[in-house]
């Protein structure tokens with residue numbers, strides 16, 4: 001349903017409601033409380049009219065049905081800047097009348113709303129249309145920390161360095177990052193998976209690598225080490241990532257640890 005119902009009072013607020021990567025148990029209490037509201041409008045992203053919204057699926061699997069007013073917003077999977085700008089504008093124009101009518105709008109987000117999410121584009125476009133737009137984010141669990149928990153590897157420890165990168169820049173860019181990072185998280189790996197597998201094998205990195213698909217969904221899949229070779233030539237879900245623990249990293253000298261303060265720092269703090 002898309003009909004705006006005018007309410008008296010000021011402008012409504014837009015919330016980016018992070019729902020975690022798929023397991024309803026990873027919905028935060030704040031997001032859960034937001035979902036219970038029946039007075040707010042729900043909007044949720046989908047790639048096309050034929051593909052159901054994964055964010056909506058998380059909410060419904062948690063047992064919460066949409067309120068009377070709800071609609072999907074289409075964000076096509078493309079790097080075409082013009083097409084994307086049109087989609088963001090359409091989405092903002094859908095949401096704005098509700099906000100102007102005083103309704104709060106909840107944009108359901110898979111994972112965390114600040115992590116590679118469409119929500120940021122919507123918020124920016126909305127502010128450009130109406131500078132009075134009031135936008136809030138409810139933080140959530142992202143896909144890669146949930147994936148680390150499920151495969152049983154720490155995301156980072158002590159002085160570990162971590163890089164989180166979309167694989168779209170290609171194997172060459174991942175190769176350049178390798179010397180500086182203990183953990184690499186590669187997102188959006190689907191189109192490059194075969195190249196990445198070849199590179200992992202060539203660089204002797206497979207033993208510390210984990211592939212995680214649809215973490216938190218009922219059909220979550222995990223493969224580690226040499227088992228990842230089975231994925232060559234197969235299709236994986238867009239919701240897939242790689243966690244690479246780099247055994248070859250040589251750490252330089254650490255200048256200052258958190259445990260021991262240098263006398264210079266102690267003196268400055270005491271002054």
Ligand SMILES: C[S@@+](CC[C@H](N)C(=O)[O-])C[C@H]1O[C@@H](n2cnc3c(N)ncnc32)[C@H](O)[C@@H]1O
Pocket residue numbers: 021022110111112113115116117118141142143144147186187188189212213214215216217238239240241
């Ligand atoms: C547009 S980003 C969304 C990131 C999300 N907002 C988050 O907080 O993790 C999409 C990419 O995130 C990763 N991703 C998101 N959800 C996932 C899931 N449930 N399982 C595995 N990877 C996921 C995949 O690499 C996917 O290509």
